[in-house]
Amino acid sequence: MLTVVIGPPAAGKSTWCREHTGPDDIIIDYDLLANALAAPREGESKHEHAKGVKAVTKAARQAAIDKAITLRDVDVYLIHSTPSAQLLSKYRNYGARIVTVDPGMDIVMERAKAERPWQMQQVVKKWYRDNGMPAKPGKVSPRKRGLDTKHDNQRTHLLSIHLDGTLCFWCGKPMYRDPLRNPDRAPLEADHSTARSLGGKIADRLLHMRCNRSRGDGRRDHLRPAIANTPGQEPLTTRDWLD
Ligand SMILES: [Zn+2]
DSSP, X not given: OEEEEEOSTTSSHHHHHHHHOOTTOEEXXXXXXXXXXXXXXXXXXXXXXXXXXXXXXXXXXXXXXXXXXXXXSOOEEEEOSSOXXXXXXXXXXXXXXXXXXXXXXXXXXXHHHHHSOTTHHHHHHHHHHHTTOOSSTTTTOTTTTTOOHHHHHHHHHHHHTOOTTOBOTTTOOBOOSSGGGSTTSSOOEEEOSSOGGGTOOSOOEEEOHHHHHHHTTTTTGGGOHHHHOOTTSOOOOHHHHOO
């Protein structure tokens, strides 16, 4: 079984792997490989590596992956911060399960500042931008959008009873708890089927983040992609979503 462990830098992916593996399991971790290959130097960050070390590490890592995916009856854990959508689907074709380790941007930024080279903070911000979370939480805070703790709790409840693969009302595509399995690679949002502006009191279903925001107050529901995909028309594909 191949497990691909993804998440922002300093999320705790290595720690997660250590806690979830047995003595016969394999962990493919770029940083550990690099540290094994580099000559030890006192007092230097173990997350910064020379150009030559990086090149050799990359080759060693790829060789390890190529061999690992051919092994049966061995549990392999591959740490990969931000695989491309193509690479993720390749991993899935090998039957991989994808685990996201993400303790939240505040914690990750704090750790990155304390433990990583300063450039890493930009990488963390980019990870959250690319994964559909606002880089500055204050900017699009839930409170500003008129929501509150009750709404957050309701979303948590809806997620707890959510069956992966349930189709999204707006686009008709499957919805997943794992953000990276969704067409917009973002976490699901709780939606009011009767818009709040029209008297809807409680969020009663989940939608893809992008779909929830496209839907607005529901006045264009009859134009939603799920019913626009009538037979004879080319259906929307994941490619359409990846911009
Ligand atoms: Zn959708």
